[in-house]
Every structure is written in C-alpha cells, then in structure tokens.
Amino acid sequence: GRDHIYVRLATPWPMQDRDVVQARRQLTTEDFVSLGIDLPSHWRGRETFLLIFRSVPHAAAPEKSSCYRAEAILGGYLVVQREDGVVSLFLSAQMDTGLPPSMMNSMRKLASSRSLQWVLALRKTLQARVS
Secondary structure, three states: EEEEEEEEEEOOOOOOOEEEEEEEEEHHHHHHHHHHOOOOHOOOOOEEEEEEEEOOOOOOOOOOOOOEEEEEEEEEEEEEEOOOOOOEEEEEEEEOOOOHHHHHHHHHHHHHHHHHHHHHHHHHHHHHHHH
C-alpha cells in the first residue's frame, strides 16, 4: 500500500521546528517474490515487509513559515518477524534537516527517547493487520 504522512518535530530554542511530508510505500513478502527479489531463507514464511519513504510536496500540508521543511531524501524500515515471534525493526534514512551537526546529536537523543512510543504505535498497527 501507499500513503502520505506529515510529521512535525519540536526543536530546542533558538532553532525552528522541523517538519516533513513523506510518501511511503509498503512492500510485503509477496511483493518481494513478484519482483523477483530473493529473500534470505530464514525470512521466508514469516511476516516481513519493507516500508520505503521519501519527501514529497502535498497540497494538504503546505510549508509553514514557523517550520523548516526537512527532506527525507530516501529511507526505509525493514520489519522481520523472528521464529520466536519477536519483531525486528531496522531503519536507514538519509535526511536533510538543515541542522548543524551539534544540533543533530540533540535531535538523535530526542528521537531515541520517543522511539518506544513509535514502536508501540507500530505494534498496534501490525496487530490490526493480523486481526
């Protein structure tokens, strides 16, 4: 499936908040097979999907003067269910946030502190898909 999301990240003063609009596409195990992508044998028969994203303009989320529009150049999440039922999540993203390196470290810490909330929301979404 495909969708769009809008995310706004609060930044510490004196920086402007960041926001981003992303187009996302989900590829499932069946999509991998139909595209001729050979999955590792230990992933076969398990819930596996790839969520890829990039920044796009969207009429429903115009740029705001109060935010710096960050750009997700390319990114993705790989989600794999292990034999024991535990779900492993891998993230890779190339972002242009317009932040100096020292501020990026602060933003990484902020993102890490919110990752549990994100994982719980993802878990709820995955459980709804399975139900």
